[in-house]
Amino acid sequence: MADETTRRAIEAVFRIERAKLIAGLARLVRDFDRAEELAQEALVTALSEWPKAGVPNNPAAWLMATAKRRAIDGFRRDTMRERKHAEIARELDNEPDHSLERIEVAMADDIGDELLGLIFTACHPILPADARAALTLRLVGGLTVGEIARAFVSNETAIAQRIVRAKRTIGKAGLAFEVPRGADRTARLASVLEVIYLIFNEGYAATAGTDRIRPRLCAEAQRLGRILAGLMPDEPEAFGLLALMEIQASRLSARTKPDGSLIPLTEQSRARWDRFLIQRGFAALHRAEALHGADGPYALQAAIAACHARAPIADDTDWRRIASIYDRLREVIPSPIIDLNRAVAHSMAYGPDAGLDMIGSIAGLDALRGYAPLSAARGDFLFRAGRIAEAKIQFEVAANLTQNVSERSFLLARAATCVAQSN
Amino acid sequence: MRVVVFVKATADSEQGVLPSTDLLEAMGKYNEELVNAGVMVGGDGLKPTSQAKRIAFDGSNRSVIDGPFAETRELVAGYWVWEVKDMDEAIAWAQRCPNPMTGPSELELRPVYGMEDFGDNMTTEVAEIHQRSRDTLAGQ
Incomplete structure (x- = not known):
C-alpha cells in the first residue's frame, strides 16, 4: 500500500518533469527517441532508489542529473566504438561530433529555455501539421500513442508511424532543438501557435463524442498555451491565442445537450459559462493588447469571443462591435471562412439582408462549395428574412453536407421548424 | 481538473506578520x-481575520460577526487555483512549495466542482433560475 503510494508520487513527479527532461536531453543527444529512452530510464532508477533513500529534495534536478549521466556514459561508449570504426574504416570525418567537451558546454547551458526549444522543434514547419500536433502531444503533453490515436479518431499504428516519421525528419534535418532568433522567429512562432490551436480545435469541434479524451485535448492545448505565454511573456499573439482558448473553453459544458447535440451560442445557458476561464481570457487579451498586439489574428478572434462573453444575455451581444472586428480580421487574414462569419455578424448587427448581400460577394466563394456552414448561414438569413421555403432547402442541404451527427440533427430540426412555420 | 490550494493560517499570519524577503523570493x-x-x-494572499467578517445564518435570521476568529488552524491565509491532471499531480506540486510560513504550516488541497459534476441538476430548472437572475440584472 505504501509502495503503491510512493510509486504514484514518483510517477506524478516524473509527469511534471518529463517534458523538461526530454527537452534538456534532446538538446544534448539531438535525438528524440534517445531522449525519451533516457528520461524513461531515469524514472526506472527513481522507482527503485527513491523508496529506499527517500524522495530527493530537488527531484527535478535528480532526474536530470541521472539521465544526463546515462547520456554521457552512452557517449563514452559511442566514442570508443567510433574510434574503433575509425581505425578500421578511417571515416572519422563523417562521424558526428560527440565529444565530451560539447556535452559539458550543453550541461552548463542552463538558461531555462529548453522546454521552449522542445516545443519549437516539435512544431517545426518542416513537419506536416498533423505530425506536429501528434509529436507535441507525445513529447510535451506526455500523452500516450493510444491516447493521441483516440483523440484524433485514428488508430495507434498510424499515429505511431506519424510520430516515427516526424522524429526521423527532424533527425535528418539536424535541427538544433533551440528557440529560433531573429527573422525566423515570427514564422516559427506562428507554426507553434497553429499547432496548439489545432489541438484545441480537435478537442473543441467534437466534444459531442463520448470519449473523455477529447475534452482533455482542450485542457492540454490550454496548458500548452499557458506554458508558452509564461515562457514568452513579450509575445502578444501567445496571449492572444491563450485568451481565445480560455474564452472558448469557458463554454465547453454549456454547448452540448445531455444527448451530445450542440447548442448554438445564442441559445446556451450563460449561467453555465465558466466565469473563471472568462476572466482569465480577458486578462490574457488585455496583455496581448498592452503588448500592441490587438491586431494579431488570435487577439482579434479572442476579442470577438470576448464580446460574446461580456453579454449577460444573447440579446445584449454587441454585434456591431463584432461585425467591425470581423471587418478588421478579414484584412489581417483574408479567408472565405472569415468572410462567411463576417456575413453572419453583419446579419446580426444590420439584419438578414445585410448578411445575404455579404455572402453573395464573398471572394473565392467557390472554395466554400460543399461547406455545410455556408448553407446553414444562408438558411438562417433566409429564415429571418421570412423566406421560409428557401430557408428550408438550405437547412436540408447543410444537413446533408455535414459530417457531424449532432450538427445534422440540429439542422434537420431547423428544417422541420420551417415546415411548421409554413403550415 | 481544477484544485484550490489553501494556505492555512498560523499565529503569525493572523497577527499580520509579513513574509520575509527570503520567503517572498x-x-x-x-x-x-x-x-x-x-x-x-x-x-491571492489573504489579510488576517481581524479584518474579516462572517455572516451567520440560522433559519431566516442573519447576523454579522466581526473578526478576528479563533481556531487559527482552521483559518485560511491564502489560496491558489491550479489546473492539474489529477490529485497526484497537485500533491507533487504542493510538496515542492517552500514552507509558506516561518513555523509549522499546512496546505489543504480541495478539488473544485465543475458544472459537469452537477450533471442534469444544473442543466434544467436551476440553470434557468441562474439565467433569470442574469436577465434581471441586464434589465436594470
Missing part, C-alpha cells in the same frame, strides 16, 4: 515555476 520563484508549467491559474 522563494515563493516568487515557486509561483513562476507554477505559471510556466501552465498549472497556476489564480491565487
Whole structure:
C-alpha cells in the first residue's frame, strides 16, 4: 500500500518533469527517441532508489542529473566504438561530433529555455501539421500513442508511424532543438501557435463524442498555451491565442445537450459559462493588447469571443462591435471562412439582408462549395428574412453536407421548424 | 481538473506578520515555476481575520460577526487555483512549495466542482433560475 503510494508520487513527479527532461536531453543527444529512452530510464532508477533513500529534495534536478549521466556514459561508449570504426574504416570525418567537451558546454547551458526549444522543434514547419500536433502531444503533453490515436479518431499504428516519421525528419534535418532568433522567429512562432490551436480545435469541434479524451485535448492545448505565454511573456499573439482558448473553453459544458447535440451560442445557458476561464481570457487579451498586439489574428478572434462573453444575455451581444472586428480580421487574414462569419455578424448587427448581400460577394466563394456552414448561414438569413421555403432547402442541404451527427440533427430540426412555420 | 490550494493560517499570519524577503523570493520563484508549467491559474494572499467578517445564518435570521476568529488552524491565509491532471499531480506540486510560513504550516488541497459534476441538476430548472437572475440584472 505504501509502495503503491510512493510509486504514484514518483510517477506524478516524473509527469511534471518529463517534458523538461526530454527537452534538456534532446538538446544534448539531438535525438528524440534517445531522449525519451533516457528520461524513461531515469524514472526506472527513481522507482527503485527513491523508496529506499527517500524522495530527493530537488527531484527535478535528480532526474536530470541521472539521465544526463546515462547520456554521457552512452557517449563514452559511442566514442570508443567510433574510434574503433575509425581505425578500421578511417571515416572519422563523417562521424558526428560527440565529444565530451560539447556535452559539458550543453550541461552548463542552463538558461531555462529548453522546454521552449522542445516545443519549437516539435512544431517545426518542416513537419506536416498533423505530425506536429501528434509529436507535441507525445513529447510535451506526455500523452500516450493510444491516447493521441483516440483523440484524433485514428488508430495507434498510424499515429505511431506519424510520430516515427516526424522524429526521423527532424533527425535528418539536424535541427538544433533551440528557440529560433531573429527573422525566423515570427514564422516559427506562428507554426507553434497553429499547432496548439489545432489541438484545441480537435478537442473543441467534437466534444459531442463520448470519449473523455477529447475534452482533455482542450485542457492540454490550454496548458500548452499557458506554458508558452509564461515562457514568452513579450509575445502578444501567445496571449492572444491563450485568451481565445480560455474564452472558448469557458463554454465547453454549456454547448452540448445531455444527448451530445450542440447548442448554438445564442441559445446556451450563460449561467453555465465558466466565469473563471472568462476572466482569465480577458486578462490574457488585455496583455496581448498592452503588448500592441490587438491586431494579431488570435487577439482579434479572442476579442470577438470576448464580446460574446461580456453579454449577460444573447440579446445584449454587441454585434456591431463584432461585425467591425470581423471587418478588421478579414484584412489581417483574408479567408472565405472569415468572410462567411463576417456575413453572419453583419446579419446580426444590420439584419438578414445585410448578411445575404455579404455572402453573395464573398471572394473565392467557390472554395466554400460543399461547406455545410455556408448553407446553414444562408438558411438562417433566409429564415429571418421570412423566406421560409428557401430557408428550408438550405437547412436540408447543410444537413446533408455535414459530417457531424449532432450538427445534422440540429439542422434537420431547423428544417422541420420551417415546415411548421409554413403550415 | 481544477484544485484550490489553501494556505492555512498560523499565529503569525493572523497577527499580520509579513513574509520575509527570503520567503517572498522563494515563493516568487515557486509561483513562476507554477505559471510556466501552465498549472497556476489564480491565487491571492489573504489579510488576517481581524479584518474579516462572517455572516451567520440560522433559519431566516442573519447576523454579522466581526473578526478576528479563533481556531487559527482552521483559518485560511491564502489560496491558489491550479489546473492539474489529477490529485497526484497537485500533491507533487504542493510538496515542492517552500514552507509558506516561518513555523509549522499546512496546505489543504480541495478539488473544485465543475458544472459537469452537477450533471442534469444544473442543466434544467436551476440553470434557468441562474439565467433569470442574469436577465434581471441586464434589465436594470
